[in-house]
Amino acid sequence: MAFQTLIPIIRTARPDDAQAISRLYHDAYTPADGGDPRKCYPYPQFLEPELLASILKCDSIHWLVAEIDDKIVGTMGAIVNIGNQEDRIAECFGFVVDKDWRFQHLGSNLFRSLYDFLSTTGNAEFIIVEARTANSGGWKIVRHCDFIPLGLEPYAHKMPVGSESMLLTGKISVNALAQRNLSNNTSDQVYRLSLPILSSLGCIPLSINKNISAYSFSNNLAVSQLLLLDDGYELSLPELQDNTCHIDIYEEDAANGPPAKLSILARHKAGIVSLQRLEGKDTQGIRYQRKYFVAYLNKQPIAYVFVVWDLLDHRMRILDLRSHIDGIQGILIQHALEIVVAKIADTPLTVVVDIRADNVRLIATLETLGFSPTVYYPALIAEGAYRVDAVQFTRLYNLKYDECQGLVDLKEWALAFTLASKITIK
Numbered sequence: 001m002a003f004q005t006l007i008p009i010i011r012t013a014r015p016d017d018a019q020a021i022s023r024l025y026h027d028a029y030t031p032a033d034g035g036d037p038r039k040c041y042p043y044p045q046f047l048e049p050e051l052l053a054s055i056l057k058c059d060s061i062h063w064l065v066a067e068i069d070d071k072i073v074g075t076m077g078a079i080v081n082i083g084n085q086e087d088r089i090a091e092c093f094g095f096v097v098d099k100d101w102r103f104q105h106l107g108s109n110l111f112r113s114l115y116d117f118l119s120t121t122g123n124a125e126f127i128i129v130e131a132r133t134a135n136s137g138g139w140k141i142v143r144h145c146d147f148i149p150l151g152l153e154p155y156a157h158k159m160p161v162g163s164e165s166m167l168l169t170g171k172i173s174v175n176a177l178a179q180r181n182l183s184n185n186t187s188d189q190v191y192r193l194s195l196p197i198l199s200s201l202g203c204i205p206l207s208i209n210k211n212i213s214a215y216s217f218s219n220n221l222a223v224s225q226l227l228l229l230d231d232g233y234e235l236s237l238p239e240l241q242d243n244t245c246h247i248d249i250y251e252e253d254a255a256n257g258p259p260a261k262l263s264i265l266a267r268h269k270a271g272i273v274s275l276q277r278l279e280g281k282d283t284q285g286i287r288y289q290r291k292y293f294v295a296y297l298n299k300q301p302i303a304y305v306f307v308v309w310d311l312l313d314h315r316m317r318i319l320d321l322r323s324h325i326d327g328i329q330g331i332l333i334q335h336a337l338e339i340v341v342a343k344i345a346d347t348p349l350t351v352v353v354d355i356r357a358d359n360v361r362l363i364a365t366l367e368t369l370g371f372s373p374t375v376y377y378p379a380l381i382a383e384g385a386y387r388v389d390a391v392q393f394t395r396l397y398n399l400k401y402d403e404c405q406g407l408v409d410l411k412e413w414a415l416a417f418t419l420a421s422k423i424t425i426k
Helices: 015-029 049-055 106-120 136-144 174-178 188-201 329-344 360-368 401-405 414-422
Strands: 009-012 061-068 071-079 089-097 126-132 148-159 162-172 220-222 244-246 248-253 288-297 300-310 315-323 349-356 372-383 386-397
Touching: 009 106, 015 049, 015 061, 015 071, 015 089, 061 106, 071 106, 089 106, 106 126, 106 136, 126 136, 126 148, 126 372, 136 162, 148 188, 148 315, 148 349, 148 386, 148 401, 148 414, 162 372, 174 372, 188 360, 188 372, 188 386, 188 414, 248 329, 288 329, 300 329, 315 329, 329 349, 329 360, 329 386, 349 360, 349 372, 360 386
Parallel strands: 089 126, 315 349
Antiparallel strands: 009 061, 061 071, 071 089, 126 162, 148 162, 148 372, 220 244, 248 288, 288 300, 300 315, 349 386, 372 386
């Protein structure tokens, strides 16, 4: 098609745009063999006009479209404040441009408008964008807006080209970086991954703590191992002759949510960074499994872990863990993994979790369970007057990282290439 010179109108999307926006996703993600595009995109709700129309009414989402001659030719959105109110983290998603309007700077203009809104309204100190690696167009646009690579997400989503890894990128405000808490330390593996990212920002890395012990993996814990995270909670620990207590874990209906006494606990405190990341939804209700595993002590609910499993992407996120007690994180995570792994047999699975970079015991726990650091987020979450770094850990089942790495071509972005080469997954 000949080069076009019409200037697009970039505006906020309306519910009555849903049909046109869905068509863009349908055209972009239909595989060459003519299969169902909803099976080749992690957010199939965007391909359902009725579902999308309801999403466009949400106050927590800012969604833009690019329009030329009354035709929508591009779109992208962002969820505002996916963490605590103080975190001010935004997640961008859904970048797509009509095939007749690609390579004409429309995508750059669209993303720049979205970024300007997020940064100037004070809604975002940290902006996250997940970019495809099989198509360099997305990450070239965010790089043009001075985003930096934060790491690689191997085998992240099933796309028309197959199981594709994603490049996680971010933009962190100067104010957020100035508030980084440097008084804590981290593990050697996390330190090495963080170096090129922090160096590009002119930031000091956390110190290394080489004497790290993991949380216990035994359901029979010594009472002395249990430390209260929340001073305001009165919990009567059992008085047993052998000074041990038993933790019981049950899977509970995700539709009901976690026990009320646990859901009000502060996010991030137990070590897992609890972000309300964009999740896929399907009309049949069979692609995504959402599970709560709740721990009980003396028949009292004391902690839970929440996971979301995408059966088509073969990917599970550990999205939340809240607890009245420090010391049972390892038991909960191990239990959730054992339940899921027992179901997958020889099929592939990628498990990811974001945690605080300064929780050295949780880091040691994940490393013991076979996880490796793959993404580093400087100054991601707020805690009082400071901001705390975070790290994403990944565990692969029946998959080889070397094979995934060979399909990722990031040589045009030196920092992204360096980061991918520093990641080692067993």
